[in-house]
Amino acid sequence: MLRLLRPWLRPLARAVTYTRWLHLLMGMVVAVVCAFVFTGLHSPSPAEWALTVFVVPVPLLVAAAMVPAVRRAEGLQARLMLFPGAHARVSTRDAHARVRDAHGHEDPGVSTAPAASWRDRGRTAVWLVLRLEAGSAMWFLTTQLLGYSLALVDSSAEEPDQSGLLLPTTDWAWANALLVPVPALALLGVVVVAGKGMALAARRFLGPSPAERLxxxxxxxxxxxxxxxxxxxxxxxxxxxxxxxxxxxxxxxxxxxxxxxxxxxxxxxxxxxxxxxxxxxxxxxxxxxxxxxxxxxxxxxxxxxxxxxxxxxxxxxxxxxxxxxxxxxxxxxxxxxxxxxxxxxxxxxxxxxxxxxxxxxxxxxxxxxxxxxxxxxxxxxxxxxxxxxxxxxxxxxxxxxxxxxxxxxxxxxxxxxxxx
Structure with a gap:
């Protein structure tokens, strides 16, 4: 049984899973700042949240992507958090010159050079917007699933606080106790899949340009x-x-x-x-x-x-x-x-x-x-x-x-x- 579960449990023991989780959550920071600055409310409505996530920050991120150094900063952050290990610190010149480093790690294929063309700036802008939306989605799922898991724990002792949660608890304490680990495991599964997706997106949008490859x-x-x-x-x-x-x-x-x-x-x-x-x-x-x-x-x-x-x-x-x-x-x-x-x-x-x-x-x-x-x-x-x-x-x-x-x-x- 353990042998069958090992491939599914192995990602949970890798540090890269949790650094990718943190990388996803960091993408929500711009939206949070905009929510408190733009709306001026402590409890924004769903419509106001949608406005601060999908509308207000996008022009700011596109403008930031026009700065060449932003691409370098995003590339370094992606290397360290999406592809942790010794190879993440290899210079751009050496990393693209070989497939694996001295430790046998695969080259992440993410550039750490500043944007040298408008094409690079455009790809950086898409990456920043993708980080914002993916981070917002991960922030929502993290708060919902972890909050639901805590609500299941509280339901066995007293009336749980379910404010802001979309999933209700059951009326049976024993059923709630059995369901406690389910939201956390589901969240970890989403983190693993989303982290791999962000790694692929980083290679696509932060990968070396044709000039760098040449x-x-x-x-x-x-x-x-x-x-x-x-x-x-x-x-x-x-x-x-x-x-x-x-x-x-x-x-x-x-x-x-x-x-x-x-x-x-x-x-x-x-x-x-x-x-x-x-x-x-x-x-x-x-x-x-x-x-x-x-x-x-x-x-x-x-x-x-x-x-x-x-x-x-x-x-x-x-x-x-x-x-x-x-x-x-x-x-x-x-x-x-x-x-x-x-x-x-x-x-x-x-x-x-x-x-x-x-x-x-x-x-x-x-x-x-x-x-x-x-x-x-x-x-x-x-x-x-x-x-x-x-x-x-x-x-x-x-x-x-x-x-x-x-x-x-x-x-x-x-x-x-x-x-x-």
Missing amino acids: AALETRTEQLLQRNRIARDLHDSIGHALTVAVVQAGAARAAGDPDFSDRALEAIEETGRAALEDLDRVLRVLREEDREASAAPTLADAERLLDSARASGAEVDVEVSGPVERVPGPVSREGYRMLQESLTNVLRHSGPVPVQVRITVDGARLDLSVRNALPPGRTATGRAGSGLRGVRERATLLGGRATTGPHGDDWRVHVELPLG
């Missing part, structure tokens, strides 16, 4: 792009460091020369230190610290990559043409990562083979070409891994293009990027 979508897109960019940076940086370390360690073990082993360990140390710097920079971005993260490497720092490849035994032939230092920051940083991934790809799949690197800045275009000989007995399949796919993705995002694959007896990565 801004949230742009923020979310930017976050996804940044995470994708960070993932590619980590893949290129850490992958390059590990590839150099593996190649150097294998070469040192095969050589058996203490001097060569010292040089190999030095190269591994330098490459690892550079990778740690990149990792620290990325972690600072992820942690969103107040201090600025160290700048990402650019093509001006390409010599570090070339030295690392040479230290791994590759014969690197480099030719740089044009003012590389004048390449715009985003293009230069992405060009560095593409060069890093290309050299990593050479060391990982071909080993220490001759490599030709050509960097050309010509007018409004940057050309980057990395070409390496295939080791004896190995033929190019034309298939590329995730690293070279990342090179093509980077080039596409910058409005350029990248081609990877066999070129005669060699393997070539060729990138063309616009500087504009």
Whole structure:
């Protein structure tokens, strides 16, 4: 029996039920003030109550809705009382950027930004009038049902006071005693249903406007792009460091020369230190610290990559043409990562083979070409891994293009990027 009643009793144990009840009753405050100010009566008639509920306050509420800050205040109040919990205190920007917060609560979908358009003001006006009418109805039901429950209690001892109540008590004391909890339970049921209805209405009338949704979508897109960019940076940086370390360690073990082993360990140390710097920079971005993260490497720092490849035994032939230092920051940083991934790809799949690197800045275009000989007995399949796919993705995002694959007896990565 308890299992069957549990779904019906669960809302009664939740704080949100009673905060929604209070939120509904607060909507009646304007009508109460108008009743005492407009009529000047201590006991207004039903017609006067109707006038103060449905006529007098409406223009005042519509005028208040024209103030942009009112929408913000209503949104904050709705978040705290209709959707209580940790998520109710999430900022507007973050709340619309994700469906659930860190505690697993659902995003309430209520904006806390001031009204930015007449459409927002109109929706706020409808919301305020809805709060007034719903609050008046809840106030009436609360006083009627709670008053009736108290009248049933009094009827068992003396003649109950039923003034203002629409429902009469019975003439049997035992029947009145049995009926005492019924009005209270009925009121709680109405509160649960009305509270859910107000929550839905808050999402409808206080939800983000199209402009806010577009801004949230742009923020979310930017976050996804940044995470994708960070993932590619980590893949290129850490992958390059590990590839150099593996190649150097294998070469040192095969050589058996203490001097060569010292040089190999030095190269591994330098490459690892550079990778740690990149990792620290990325972690600072992820942690969103107040201090600025160290700048990402650019093509001006390409010599570090070339030295690392040479230290791994590759014969690197480099030719740089044009003012590389004048390449715009985003293009230069992405060009560095593409060069890093290309050299990593050479060391990982071909080993220490001759490599030709050509960097050309010509007018409004940057050309980057990395070409390496295939080791004896190995033929190019034309298939590329995730690293070279990342090179093509980077080039596409910058409005350029990248081609990877066999070129005669060699393997070539060729990138063309616009500087504009």
